Amino acid sequence: MPPPSDADADAEADPSSHSILKHRLEDFLQKRQPPKTFCPSEVARALTASELSDLGFDTWRDAMPAVRQLAWELRAQGECEVLQKGECVGEDVELEDIRGPVRIRRM
Template sequence: MLTLLGQREPGATICPSEVARMVAAEMSASDGADWRTGMPIVHAAVDHLVAQGRIRLSWKGRALSARSGPYRIACANGS
């Protein structure tokens, strides 16, 4: 997640499914992982990184204090 954010322009956001797709692509050569099965792990990582203050969440430009429904992920420091 943090690697993917680091590859984007400062202030850009990513979708949690992008993270799951990236992980699944790295794993698919060995076990045929489907990105959807990785979403609970991505959500848990999001919760952890939000609690640490390393990422922030938003939806349609509005800040979210926690995951709820659809959301976008950004670096907490804006970079």
């Protein structure tokens, strides 16, 4: 995963930006009953052009690191599980340790 951009840092620093992403991610969590999962890219793609602009992102791909970071935060709070290759990622695994696609599931 590429290093965070200035836009990523701005999104993390701005509480309203964080709430836009959190709202979108929580919406997906509420709509998908376990054991169904979703990809973080589905959350990023659901952001409107206006929301992307407010977050400081040009495209949904630019929002991916922030969506993945938020998923890790919600996982730490016990609100979701993160899976890779169909297996839950252990609590001892940090986001920086993950390479490749992940899926998210409501607990």
